[in-house]
Amino acid sequence: MLSQAVILVGGQGTRLRPLTYRLPKPMIPVLNRPFLEHTLAYLKSHGVGSAILALSYLPEAIQSHLGNGANHNMALSYAVEASPLGTAGAVKNAEPYLEGTFAVLNGDIFTDLNLDAMLGFHRSRGAEATIALTRVDDPCSFGVVETEEGGRVRRFVEKPSPDQVTSHWINAGVYILEPEVLRHIPQASHYMFERGLFPRLLELGEPVYGYPFSGYWLDMGTPEKYLNLNCDLLSAKVISHLIPDLSRDGVSCAADTVIHPSASISGPVVIGGGSRIDRGARITGPVVIGADCRIGEGASLERAVLWTGVSIEAGSRLKQCLVNRSETGGKEQVISFGQP
Ligand code: GDD
Ligand code: MG
Numbered sequence: 001m002l003s004q005a006v007i008l009v010g011g012q013g014t015r016l017r018p019l020t021y022r023l024p025k026p027m028i029p030v031l032n033r034p035f036l037e038h039t040l041a042y043l044k045s046h047g048v049g050s051a052i053l054a055l056s057y058l059p060e061a062i063q064s065h066l067g068n069g070a071n072h073n074m075a076l077s078y079a080v081e082a083s084p085l086g087t088a089g090a091v092k093n094a095e096p097y098l099e100g101t102f103a104v105l106n107g108d109i110f111t112d113l114n115l116d117a118m119l120g121f122h123r124s125r126g127a128e129a130t131i132a133l134t135r136v137d138d139p140c141s142f143g144v145v146e147t148e149e150g151g152r153v154r155r156f157v158e159k160p161s162p163d164q165v166t167s168h169w170i171n172a173g174v175y176i177l178e179p180e181v182l183r184h185i186p187q188a189s190h191y192m193f194e195r196g197l198f199p200r201l202l203e204l205g206e207p208v209y210g211y212p213f214s215g216y217w218l219d220m221g222t223p224e225k226y227l228n229l230n231c232d233l234l235s236a237k238v239i240s241h242l243i244p245d246l247s248r249d250g251v252s253c254a255a256d257t258v259i260h261p262s263a264s265i266s267g268p269v270v271i272g273g274g275s276r277i278d279r280g281a282r283i284t285g286p287v288v289i290g291a292d293c294r295i296g297e298g299a300s301l302e303r304a305v306l307w308t309g310v311s312i313e314a315g316s317r318l319k320q321c322l323v324n325r326s327e328t329g330g331k332e333q334v335i336s337f338g339q340p
Helices: 033-047 058-068 086-093 115-123 181-182 193-203 223-235
Strands: 004-010 050-055 075-080 102-104 110-111 129-135 141-145 153-158 168-175 206-210 215-220 251-253 264-265 269-270 280-287 300-306 317-325 332-336
Touching: 004 033, 004 086, 033 058, 033 102, 033 110, 033 300, 050 058, 050 086, 058 075, 086 168, 086 193, 110 168, 115 129, 115 168, 115 206, 129 141, 129 193, 141 206, 153 193, 168 181, 193 206, 223 280, 223 300, 223 317, 264 269
Parallel strands: 004 050, 004 102, 050 075, 129 206, 251 269, 264 280, 269 280, 280 300, 300 317
Antiparallel strands: 102 168, 110 215, 129 168, 141 153, 141 168, 317 332
16 A cells, blocks of 8 residues: 655646636635545545645645645645746655655546556556556647556657657556655756656666556646536546545535525535525536525526635526636636537
8 A cells, every 4th residue: 555645736727727826726626625635535545644745836825724634634744845846856855755655646637546556556567667547539738658568668758749649548647656766856956757757767777667547537727627527526427535425416505505495406516605596596517606606596507616705697697617706806707618
């Protein structure tokens, strides 16, 4: 069993703007709980009792929320970068906290990958580094990993152009590493796994393996993927260990939610505390409504995620969208996809 994992929390999540101006990407709410809490619950379910958060963007927001991890039954440590050190540099910066074989997770992925099975594979191959691989239709925004039979990695192509795509198996952003690989990462300088350490290990002839898996996997780094993640969890396409008893086709709402008797709500729907659903409103799941929201008279919502404190005007019709309140002026901003 793995006992330690490093979670990479850097970058500004530029593709998720305007959601991440004041909130680091891993703190954005998924089913009304910060994304990172789902990741910690996932790690815990695999027996990982200690996580090191490698932070470079808005570290205080994360540290003040999670503290020492006691509320999550997890021992948390923080390795904060003065300036971004890149994915591998961030793990080097966490070296003082590491002992023995450990896992590394990109801080923006949601998966049900079986870490124990991956560790068994890593050990059986005598690997120094094992990279989880998932199959995607379009690998161009990911890192393609070519492997030989038996799983040994032959080549990496990070963010290939369409004519460079030689495989649909990509780096899923979960690694199992032996501590020895850390000696190949320069101290206190910017260095990446994807373009730096992993190709270097291949040059050195070190055993680097790819572990293909077929379970759920999603990088929630774009607004549309983020919406999909919320909807997939609501429709039980994948389960979060943080909320294992979520009502699958029903309506989970806080005790103080006020719902007008003429409103119609069909699940799966999650509603946060202090929200109010007015006369004749129609909510058709999957829908997440944050705390202190108000859905005006006759408004309709379908396949949507609303953040805290959002007010939907009477009669509005919203479908396939995210709604939050902008920092300036407190106006609602709607990010919508596809048909209105
Ligand atoms: N601490 C720290 N410091 N974390 C960082 C830094 C840094 O300087 N730079 C990036 N990160 C974190 C990000 O916050 C994210 O959690 C993770 O490292 C990966 O960075 P992304 O910016 O999300 O990369 P990507 O999605 O384009 O590509 C990566 O993930 C793909 C899978 O989702 C690569 O690893 C690809 O090869 C991979 O396929
Ligand atoms: Mg990403």
